[in-house]
Amino acid sequence: xxxxxxxxxxxxxxxxxxxxxxxxxxxxxxxxxxxxxxxxxxxxxxxxxxxxxxxxxxxxxxxxxxxxxxxxxxxxxxxxxxxxxxxxxxxxxxxxxxxxxxxxxxxxxxxxxxxxxxxxxxxxxxxxxxxxxxxxxxxxxxxxxxxxxxxxxxxxxxxxxxxxxxxxxxxxxxxxxxxxxxxxxxxxxxxxxxxxxxxxxxxxxxxxxxxxxxxxxxxxxxxxxxxxxxxxxxxxxxxxxxxxxxxxxxxxxxxxxxxxxxxxxxxxxxxxxxxxxxxxxxxxxxxxxxxxxxxxxxxxxxxxxxxxxxxxxxxxxxxxxxxxxxxxxxxxxxxxxxxxxxxxxxxxxxxxxxxxxxxxxxxxxxxxxxxxxxxxxxxxxxxxxxxxxxxxxxxxxxxxxxxxxxxxxxxxxxxxxxxxxxxxxxxxxxxxxxxxxxxxxxxxxxxxxxxxxxxxxxxxxxxxxxxxxxxxxxxxxxxxxxxxxxxxxxxxxxxxxxxxxxx
Numbered sequence: 001x002x003x004x005x006x007x008x009x010x011x012x013x014x015x016x017x018x019x020x021x022x023x024x025x026x027x028x029x030x031x032x033x034x035x036x037x038x039x040x041x042x043x044x045x046x047x048x049x050x051x052x053x054x055x056x057x058x059x060x061x062x063x064x065x066x067x068x069x070x071x072x073x074x075x076x077x078x079x080x081x082x083x084x085x086x087x088x089x090x091x092x093x094x095x096x097x098x099x100x101x102x103x104x105x106x107x108x109x110x111x112x113x114x115x116x117x118x119x120x121x122x123x124x125x126x127x128x129x130x131x132x133x134x135x136x137x138x139x140x141x142x143x144x145x146x147x148x149x150x151x152x153x154x155x156x157x158x159x160x161x162x163x164x165x166x167x168x169x170x171x172x173x174x175x176x177x178x179x180x181x182x183x184x185x186x187x188x189x190x191x192x193x194x195x196x197x198x199x200x201x202x203x204x205x206x207x208x209x210x211x212x213x214x215x216x217x218x219x220x221x222x223x224x225x226x227x228x229x230x231x232x233x234x235x236x237x238x239x240x241x242x243x244x245x246x247x248x249x250x251x252x253x254x255x256x257x258x259x260x261x262x263x264x265x266x267x268x269x270x271x272x273x274x275x276x277x278x279x280x281x282x283x284x285x286x287x288x289x290x291x292x293x294x295x296x297x298x299x300x301x302x303x304x305x306x307x308x309x310x311x312x313x314x315x316x317x318x319x320x321x322x323x324x325x326x327x328x329x330x331x332x333x334x335x336x337x338x339x340x341x342x343x344x345x346x347x348x349x350x351x352x353x354x355x356x357x358x359x360x361x362x363x364x365x366x367x368x369x370x371x372x373x374x375x376x377x378x379x380x381x382x383x384x385x386x387x388x389x390x391x392x393x394x395x396x397x398x399x400x401x402x403x404x405x406x407x408x409x410x411x412x413x414x415x416x417x418x419x420x421x422x423x424x425x426x427x428x429x430x431x432x433x434x435x436x437x438x439x440x441x442x443x444x445x446x447x448x449x450x451x452x453x454x455x456x457x458x459x460x461x462x463x464x465x466x467x468x469x470x471x472x473x474x475x476x477x478x479x480x481x482x483x484x485x486x487x488x489x490x491x492x493x494x495x496x497x498x499x500x501x502x503x
Contacts (some may be wrong), residue, residue: 010079012067013065016064017089018063019059019067021060021100022147023056025056025060026053027206028141029052032138032141035134045102048101049098049134052095052097081473081476082477088469089464090451092115093174094115095114099114099126102132103131108458109457111461114142115461117138117143118468119352120147120223121223122224122225122319122443122462123436123442124442124448126452127229128228137213139214140223146216146223147191147222148187148191148221190262191220195216195217197216198216198219201216202216202243205237205240206240212229216476220247220350222349226321229456234323238306241323244321245309251345252349253320254346254357255349257272257274262465268386273356273360273361273385274357277360282313282316285295285312286312288332293329294333298324300369307324314443315337316342318341318352318442319448320436320443326444334431334432334445337443338431341435342435343356344439351440352468353439353467358405361394361399362402385491407473409438409471412438412466416437420459423453423456429447433445434459438466440464
């Protein structure tokens with residue numbers, strides 16, 4: 001009985017937190033209606049957002065009020081993982097409603113677009129040329145909200161103590177300041193400032209105000225949805241591309257690094273291992289892509305340099321904007337982009353992939369191992385790295401966690417590639433497309449389309465979802481839910497024995 005009471009208490013706190021998330025998500029879902037003043041002809045489509053938002057609001061209000069007494073319970077990382085998993089699934093399901101209603105998409109295609117938006121992937125089965133302003137803005141808004149972290153940034157600003165467990169569960173355990181609520185607000189200030197600056201810069205570069213807002217949202221979230229079928233290549237403008245590059249790089253930075261950059265503490269930013277790796281990879285990748293791929297395809301020197309720079313940064317930051325198609329690219333260029341997409345962006349950022357910190361850690365481990373063989377057997381070798389403004393020492397636990405994650409990531413990628421190959425796609429296209437899906441990138445070799453087989457579509461859906469929540473959260477949360485439900489069911493079915501005390 002004591003265990004059942006404990007589980008009731010813990011899950012009451014979880015349900016209260018979920019209720020507050022759903023209330024926030026309902027508010028987000030109503031935001032597209034704010035553009036109706038500029039597009040009054042879209043007013044007839046408002047119900048496609050009001051109805052799912054109302055469902056979320058009613059569910060959230062019920063849970064938040066019913067379990068309010070448990071809202072002050074401090075949740076563990078595992079319990080935070082349950083909140084993250086359930087909230088993402090419910091919000092993604094209801095976010096598919098506008099896509100299905102306004103675009104007449106089958107449920108699986110509408111769900112694909114919703115998953116791609118909230119996970120900031122950018123792969124799409126929507127013909128943007130036929131989509132109206134409301135649905136285009138909704139696509140961009142899902143990426144903007146999903147990039148900041150629905151359960152991390154928005155929720156932790158209002159939930160109090162539970163924010164620590166939730167942010168840790170979503171892979172963002174580093175805080176800008178000790179208080180989770182204040183840290184979340186600072187992140188939103190930085191994030192919104194990026195978007196506002198990007199909107200102004202895009203407008204000055206020649207975009208319409210609507211296009212500028214949408215592309216600013218999806219650039220800083222490293223999402224990659226565009227209002228144009230040709231993405232950034234629609235404008236064929238160096239000015240637009242040079243505005244996009246810093247936005248993608250800023251979105252790639254971890255929130256902690258962005259906070260130090262915001263405060264002008266350049267020395268700490270430069271000392272970051274992720275910044276070192278970024279600087280180490282970008283220049284050689286741009287040079288290699290220019291020499292072995294772009295130079296032969298795009299004879300104009302200015303265009304080939306622009307393509308090499310833009311596509312390298314778009315792939316590595318997992319943004320997924322494109323200026324060209326890949327149908328005439330050679331194997332070298334495609335493989336290089338696959339490697340960059342797998343590496344991905346910064347830890348605790350809006351970007352996906354394996355993450356630059358993990359790759360940097362492996363490179364440091366290789367250096368330390370080689371150095372160890374050159375030192376006397378009795379020598380003690382320190383293994384320090386910088387995390388923000390703190391110098392920490394790498395232990396076996398950190399190495400083990402990193403190795404397990406990389407193994408899971410690459411194994412899932414290869415399994416997804418096999419599924420795409422089984423659907424009849426070539427090996428090179430399958431390697432590229434599933435690296436884009438699991439890395440939440442959005443670049444496409446042409447596999448992702450409204451007519452793709454259901455098996456390939458669902459493989460990419462699961463790849464995007466697992467890539468965004470980084471595997472361990474999903475696995476541990478599912479195991480905890482199964483274990484707790486089994487424990488509760490067992491306790492309910494089994495009657496507690498009556499103890500007779502002989503006085």
